[in-house]
Amino acid sequence: VIARALRAEARVLEEQENFLALVSHQFKTPLASLQLSLETMALRTLSAEQSRTLIDRMLADLARMEAMVTQILESARLERGRVEFKSEPLELGAAVARVVAHLEERARQERIRISCDIGPGLFVVSDPLALDVVVRNILENALAAVTPLGGGSIALSARALNGEVELSVRDSGVGFRPADGARIFERFTRLHPRGGGGHYGTGLGLFIVHRLMHLGQGRVSAHSEGVGQGAHFVLTWPAAQGQRS
Amino acid sequence: MSATPSGTRVLVVEDDPHLAAGVMENLRAEGYQVSTAGDGEQALAWLGEQGCALIVLDVMLPGIDGFGVCRTLREQGNKHAGAVSHRARRPRGSRPGPGVRW
Numbered sequence: 001v002i003a004r005a006l007r008a009e010a011r012v013l014e015e016q017e018n019f020l021a022l023v024s025h026q027f028k029t030p031l032a033s034l035q036l037s038l039e040t041m042a043l044r045t046l047s048a049e050q051s052r053t054l055i056d057r058m059l060a061d062l063a064r065m066e067a068m069v070t071q072i073l074e075s076a077r078l079e080r081g082r083v084e085f086k087s088e089p090l091e092l093g094a095a096v097a098r099v100v101a102h103l104e105e106r107a108r109q110e111r112i113r114i115s116c117d118i119g120p121g122l123f124v125v126s127d128p129l130a131l132d133v134v135v136r137n138i139l140e141n142a143l144a145a146v147t148p149l150g151g152g153s154i155a156l157s158a159r160a161l162n163g164e165v166e167l168s169v170r171d172s173g174v175g176f177r178p179a180d181g182a183r184i185f186e187r188f189t190r191l192h193p194r195g196g197g198g199h200y201g202t203g204l205g206l207f208i209v210h211r212l213m214h215l216g217q218g219r220v221s222a223h224s225e226g227v228g229q230g231a232h233f234v235l236t237w238p239a240a241q242g243q244r245s
Numbered sequence: 246m247s248a249t250p251s252g253t254r255v256l257v258v259e260d261d262p263h264l265a266a267g268v269m270e271n272l273r274a275e276g277y278q279v280s281t282a283g284d285g286e287q288a289l290a291w292l293g294e295q296g297c298a299l300i301v302l303d304v305m306l307p308g309i310d311g312f313g314v315c316r317t318l319r320e321q322g323n324k325h326a327g328a329v330s331h332r333a334r335r336p337r338g339s340r341p342g343p344g345v346r347w
Contacts, residue, residue, distance in 0.1 A: 029261050036267040044274060057263050 026068060026203065030061040037061070071204040074133070075187070078211045085215050086127040089240030092158055092165055093118040095128075099135045100156075103143065111151030112143060118158040124165045124237035130212045134220075137205040138169055138233055145173025145231060152230075160239055169233040175224040176231065184222050185210035209235075250276040254297035257281045258288040258314065260306050268301060285309030289317055300328040 037054045040046070046054070093116075100114055107114050124131070139154070146152040152172035159166055176184060187207045206222075213220045218237040224230065255277045259265040262283075269279045280297070282288035285306050292300075304311035315328055 029264065033261065033263040033267060036264065036271075040267065040271060044271075050270075057266070061263060 027065065030064045030068075034058055034061045068204070071208060075204050075208055075211070078208065078215070085130065087125050087216070088128065089123045090126055090128055090131055091120070092122045092124050092131075092167060092237075093120055095131050096135055096156060096158075096167070099132065099139055102136070103139055107143060107154070110143065110147045112146050113153045114139075114156070115153065116156045118156060118167075122158050122160060122165050123240035124218075125240050126216045126218070126237055127212075130216055134209050134212050134235065135167075137209045138220075138235065141205055142169055142171040142173065142231070142233070145175070146171050148174055163239050164236050165239045167235045167237075169235070170230065171232075172230045175227050175229040176222075177226060178224060181222045181224070185220070213237075252276070252278055253299070254278045254280070254295075255299045255301060256288060256291060256297045257301045258283075258285070258306065258311070259301075259303045260284055261303075264303075272301075285311070285314045288314055292318065292323065302328050 037058045041051065041054055096116060096118055100116055104114065126134075142154045146154065149172070154172075155168075155170045157168050159168075185206050187204065209220055213235060216237065218235065220233065220235045223232045223234075250272075253276075255272055257265055257268050257272070257279060259268065259281065260283050265281045265283070269281055272279045280291065282291050286308050288300070288302075289309070300314075302311045302314060306314075309317070311328075318328075
């Protein structure tokens with residue numbers, strides 16, 4: 001028993017060390033980019049247009065680091081189990097509509113059509129914040145997958161099924177190799193580091209989705225026929241009692 | 246690498262679009278003729294068709310990493326290009342090998 005406990009502790013320590021190494025490396029990229037932009041501005045004579053490009057680049061690098069800090073804190077809290085997970089009946093359609101409204105502007109700019117076919121009366125049991133984070137991360141992932149193709153579509157639909165509620169998110173994006181369907185939810189897995197044009201993945205979004213779904217007795221799976229074939233994410237929550245279906 | 250940058254061809258291999266653009270713009274401002282590749286496979290495909298005097302190579306790349314690119318180039322007998330790693334994460338105990346500088 002003691003040997004097993006020691007092995008488990010060693011594994012946790014090793015994972016933490018790996019986590020730190022990975023986190024540090026993730027930060028080095030936007031930091032290197034910031035440094036390069038600033039040094040370029042300091043050492044070269046630039047046109048107003050060139051300066052503007054560099055300033056926009058630096059602002060995007062900062063936004064990227066800020067998003068990473070938020071997600072790292074979120075995932076660290078999840079890892080330590082320090083999440084107070086509420087279980088309440090929540091209307092899926094309303095939660096999805098809020099996130100979609102938030103992302104619509106960006107989708108329009110990238111020529112991505114988001115269609116949403118979720119009827120009223122579908123209630124899931126989840127934590128309101130967790131539900132919001134999960135839907136947002138899944139949709140942001142879909143946007144990042146479609147953006148490099150210069151436009152496309154994201155289709156959301158939902159149905160009640162055997163005491164559960166299933167949300168289906170299909171995108172016409174870059175897809176992935178079918179064998180990567182499980183790996184995509186691991187920490188810092190970025191199957192398309194260049195994916196998303198101006199949008200940067202932190203490699204934490206889908207990891208957080210996976211953890212939050214499991215905390216709430218739900219599931220998530222990812223499917224794709226292959227690179228360039230789009231992707232299909234399916235999220236399943238327990239249905240709230242007394243639901244009309 | 247020739248002493249004058251004017252027209253000298255450089256390939257920048259970097260998977261981060263901001264870094265790739267920044268390195269490319271600075272090299273262009275110095276008069277180099279710069280192309281970019283987003284991963285090792287793209288770099289090898291590009292190098293299969295054309296030559297360059299210098300490769301600025303990121304080590305952590307998706308797919309074939311920077312070491313893999315160097316190894317493949319050496320195996321192909323490609324000796325004309327020098328490779329410089331511009332932001333290496335040096336794996337423990339690794340040696341850069343001939344033609345590669347940290």
